[in-house]
Amino acid sequence: MFVARAFKAAFGFLAVIIFSRKLGASPLGTYYPFLALLGIVGLPADLGIGEATNKRLSEGTKKSSYLGAALVLKTPIVLIVGILVLIFEQYVNQFLGADLALLFVVTLFVKMAGGFSMAVLRGELRVGETAILEVIRPLSWLVVGYLFYLKGYGVRGLIYGYLFGSLLMAIIGWWKVSIPIGRPTIKHAKSILEYAQFSAVSSIGGFFYSWIDVAVMTMFVVVGTGVTRGDVGAYENAWRLALVVMLVGKSIAITLFPQLSRWDAEDATDRIESAIPSALLPSLLLVIPAFVGTLILSEDLLRVLYGPEFTVAWLALIVLAAGKIPQSLHILLSQALNGIDRPDLAAVAAVISAILNLVFNVVLIWQFGLVGAAIATTLAFAVNTLLHAYFLNKFVDIHLPVREAGWSIVASGVMGVCVYTLHSLVAIESIYSLLGVVLVGGVVYGAVVLMYEPIRSEAQRVLRPLVNTATS
Known part of the structure; x- marks a missing residue:
């Protein structure tokens, strides 16, 4: 999953760079609201049924009937x-x-079909087989979207690329599904709805974190209060750049959920408790140094990668990078809470943070523009993370890797001094000089963080099976 998400991020990242340079910020200010609206409309279109299907199928009984009911x-x-x-x-x-409403509806139908096929595969404990599906859409967005751009379709070309990728995802996903569609029963439908009523609310929290800032900014654009579509495009590019460091955490979380669900069904609480700190550590080891690096290189990252007009979001990028630290915890804690069959508590946390997120975004975007959106999203999600940790701790003992995270902070500080010094000596004018500075920072951080024996031992434990597999 990590390898797939790395390729997914690479293709998506390359597409954003190319389209930003070719089209500029304003057309992206139409494309990103298109995706945001897909998220808004997708909430009632799914109603938590996808996640509920994943949960019920992963429990291992009556799979065909559950799929038919879903x-x-x-x-x-x-x-x-x-x-x-x-x-x-x-x-x-x-x-x-x-004028995109009809194209929007077609894209919604196809996206729902593809997303549901992935939920079914994960419920079969075949998470690894969804890896190829993770890559298809961004690759299609890059290739097909660029071809349509060359034909002069502008922002519609980007949407056609996204639609084509979603269609491929749906076709391949359902081709891979091995569970036959059984006769649905009221009992199985009721079981899905019992879980879905809470997972639907939890998904609202995920949407609010991902898209409500873009949606609110777009509303300010529509009513003409000073925010432009170019600002929306620049902000979302900053968001996507900050999101790159979540690859490891998301990969682990997606893989972990059906396994936690199975352990919960088997009352294997000790296995759940031992898995959580091991799952949290890799993500923390990336998001902490990423924030320090962004603190120094924010404006250079946006200018070199996307273009000068995107540097308006440099401060928002720093705030968003800071927000990835609580997100790296939340993404696993939320999966654990849902995995032990307590979506009701996850829903409570989601509702509280969603309300805060909406209020914060309206007030802070009105007052501070792009930076206000970043602050609002970060604050609301920090609350969400704390609530998930509080609820989960009622059922399992959570042991955070505090010492390892502390050493990561020390290593990030050393890295930050080196990067700042190098940045003051070297003019970053091209992607090569930018990559050079980032690479030096990464090497320094890696060398220092591996000096701590517990982290070095954990890295060896994780990498040893991969090395053995590669050499066998």
Whole structure:
């Protein structure tokens, strides 16, 4: 999953760089709200059924009946949501700044089909086989989107690339699914809905963290209060750049959820407790130095990678990088809480943080623009993380890798001094000089952090099976 997500990030990152340089910030200020609206509409279109299906299938009983019940529940919901979007076509187009409502509905249907196939595969404990699906959409966005750009389609070309990737994901995903669709029963449908009512609320929290800032900024664009579509494009590029460091954490979390669910069904609490600190450490070892590096190189990163007009988001990028530290904890704690079959508590945390996120974004974007959006999102998600830790600790003992994280802070400080010194001596004018400075910082950090024996031992423990597999 990590390798797949690394390629996914690489293709997506390359696409953002190319489209930013070719199109500029304003067209991206239409494309990103398109994705944000997909997230908004996707909440009622899914209603938590995808996550509930993952959970029930991973428990290992009556898989065919659960899959049949899930499809019967999900299909009419998606159709109704699509019809409602077409009824309010005028307002959808106004939000997007272009006549895209019909294309939006088609993309929604295809995206829902692909996402649900991945939920089924994960419920089969075949998480590794979803790896290829993780790569398809960003690769298609890059290749197909660029071809349409060359044909003069502009922002529509980006959407066509995203749609084509989603279609491939759906086709390959359902081709891989091995569970036959069984006869649905009221009992199985009720079981899915019992879990879905809470996982749907939790998914709201995930959406609010990912897209509510873009949605609120776009509303400010529509009403004409000073935020431009170029600002929206620059902010989302900063967000995506900060998100790169979450590759490890997300890969572990996706892989861990069905396994935690199985352990919970077997009452293997000790295995859950031992897995959490081991899962948290790799992500923390990346997000801490990433924040320090961003603190020094923020403006250079945006200018060299995307172009001068994107540097308006340099301070927002620093705040967003800081926000990845609590997110690295949350992404695993939330999976653990849902994995032990307590989506109700995850939903409580999600509702509280979502309300805070919305309020913070409206107030702080109005007052501070892009930086306000970054602060609002970071603060709300920090609250979400604390609530998940509080609830999870009621059922399992959480042991955070505090000493290892402390040493990572020390190593990041040493790295920061080296990067700052090098930055003052070397003018960063090209992607090569930028990569050179980043590489030096990475080598310094890696050398210092591995001086701490517990981290070195954990790295050897994780890497040894990979080395043995590669050499066998």
